[in-house]
Amino acid sequence: MLNAMQSEFSTAARSKGLGENRLLLKHAFRIAVLPVVSYSGPMLARPADRFLCHREHFSDSPAIGVFLVNSSLNRDYTVVVSLSLLYAILLIGMNLWCGFRLHPCCRPRA
DSSP states (O other), rough: OHHHSSSSSHHHHHHHHHOOOOOIIIIIHHTHHHHHHHHHHHHHHHHHHHHHSSSGGSSOOOOOHHHHHHHTTTTTTHHHHHHHHHHHHHHHHHHHHHIIIIIIHHHHTT
């Protein structure tokens, strides 16, 4: 946030007579929140991953994590690769969702 408040666009906005509160909310906050929004993709994928891996607490059927461990111990490569691919698709999907839905809200030119 300090970097955003000391950047050139903040100085230009101050010279145009923009108030500190408006500058903070409209300009500096959008730049400062971008790293948080970027991290939110993997952070949002985490609860879905927990639900997939620890589902046996909610029902009697074993979870994907149990299948993954058992298949790796039994050297069942097709199951290990397919479950790893499922997790990768989940992670990529959440990253794309955050990139297309949350990043445009935080762009400074929006």
